[in-house]
Amino acid sequence: MYAVRLHEFGPAGNLQYEQIAPPVPGEGQVRIDVHASGVHFIETTLRAGRGVGPHAAPELPVVLGGEVAGVVSALGPDTDKSWLGRRVVGGLETYGGYSEQAVAGVDALHHIPDHLTAEAAVAMITTGSTALGILDCADAKPGDVALVTSAAGGIGALLVQALHHRGVTVVGVAGGPEKVRRAMSLGADIAVDYRDPHWPDAVRDALGGSRFSIVFDGVGGTVGRQAFDLLAPGGRFLLHGWSSGTATQITTDDIIEHAGTVIWAIGPQMLERAGTIYALQDRAIRAAADGVLQPLITRYPLSRAGDAHADLENRRTAGKIVLIP
Numbered sequence: 001m002y003a004v005r006l007h008e009f010g011p012a013g014n015l016q017y018e019q020i021a022p023p024v025p026g027e028g029q030v031r032i033d034v035h036a037s038g039v040h041f042i043e044t045t046l047r048a049g050r051g052v053g054p055h056a057a058p059e060l061p062v063v064l065g066g067e068v069a070g071v072v073s074a075l076g077p078d079t080d081k082s083w084l085g086r087r088v089v090g091g092l093e094t095y096g097g098y099s100e101q102a103v104a105g106v107d108a109l110h111h112i113p114d115h116l117t118a119e120a121a122v123a124m125i126t127t128g129s130t131a132l133g134i135l136d137c138a139d140a141k142p143g144d145v146a147l148v149t150s151a152a153g154g155i156g157a158l159l160v161q162a163l164h165h166r167g168v169t170v171v172g173v174a175g176g177p178e179k180v181r182r183a184m185s186l187g188a189d190i191a192v193d194y195r196d197p198h199w200p201d202a203v204r205d206a207l208g209g210s211r212f213s214i215v216f217d218g219v220g221g222t223v224g225r226q227a228f229d230l231l232a233p234g235g236r237f238l239l240h241g242w243s244s245g246t247a248t249q250i251t252t253d254d255i256i257e258h259a260g261t262v263i264w265a266i267g268p269q270m271l272e273r274a275g276t277i278y279a280l281q282d283r284a285i286r287a288a289a290d291g292v293l294q295p296l297i298t299r300y301p302l303s304r305a306g307d308a309h310a311d312l313e314n315r316r317t318a319g320k321i322v323l324i325p
Contacts, residue, residue: 002325003099004305007061009049012309015098017302020063023096023103025076030083030106035070035118037097037302038126039321041243044309058095065097065323067125068104069118079106087112089121089285098305100325110281113289120288123154123295123320128284129277131158131293133270134240137263138214142167147203147212147227149219150243151188152179154320157296159216160186165292171203171212173223175315182296182318194223200230216240217248224248231258238265243315295320 001022004015025031042052043064049057058064069089075081083106090109096102112121134155140146146163150156151172163170164187172183172191183191190206192199211232217224220242228250231237237260239248255262263269274280287293296319300308311317 001100002302003063003096004065004302004323005061005063005098006047006058009047009057009060012044012047012306012313015047015064015306015309017305020099022101023099025074025079025103027077028079028105028107029076029103030072030079030088030109031074032068032070032088032102032104033073034068034097034100034102034325036068036122037065037099037102037323037325038067038122039065039098039305039308039312039323040126041241041312044313047309063096063098065095065099065102066092067122068092068097068102069112069122069125070102073101076103083109087118089118089125091125098302098323100302108278110278110285113285116285116289119297119299119322119324120295121285122322123297124284124288124293125281127154127320128158128288128293128295129280130240130266130270131155131162132284132287133274133280134216134238134265135159135162136273137265137269138216138236138238140166140168140214144213145169145171145207145210146214146216147171147173147230148183148188148216149173149194149223149227150175150241151183151186151191152296152318153218153243154296155218155240156216157182157186157319158293160188161293164188168214171207173199173203173219173227179318186296194219194226200226203230211235214238218243220244220247225250228254228258231260233259235260237262239263240265297322299324301325
């Protein structure tokens, strides 16, 4: 089978499309013929050889990728035979997703509803569940005014849709005119280009001087700090990433001055309402299947995984990045 393997840490071009032996499922596992594999920004950092939080740089050689959707084609020892031939989506125990076949434990798998594509399912299993978990932390209600950075990104696009659906006034911030247009099409009431250094002034003018009760920050850096400075007294600032390369810098003095709440919305906080990550994933898949949320997807052939990484790092993509074998 073909897979994308990393033999040496470094730039996106180090991802090599090559033939390797197919994986063999163990007890309680299945082998999946992959129809779609998800890509995360964190994987560009791991590819470069840098760990992120609890994620250490992987041992080499490695096939990156932690989530796949496809059809079960083989069973491990003592695995229930009813899994064979089922359309499934789920997370992998470690890596192996950038491949034509992957192995996963049955406890991590979800059935894909008949009318949901593999691409949409793999976009929702982690990115979708993360967006819902962040929304649970925010407790957004009608009357709130929310700012979403990276509003045309995988998580941001889902946040914009969900907030609009809840009756929240949404301002989307995105990089470039095309992404600004996409943010508007997803339900943003106002959208601006963060590449314009004066975008906060444009937002203030559009809102008539009002400030935000909630900010969702997945960009960090200068943009994240500008967003924080637009927060109303008593507002909520939810961090969920730093695609700029650095997290938003906020001091305790800043928090006191704004009389606000700053939350790192990834991790244990996401599970307070959901209970388990599996339950949160199930909610996300059902939201897509019911048409409540529609993931924005950019597709690449598996053989062009290096291009996908390069475009993601240079912010040339929109929505969730999905590899198609």
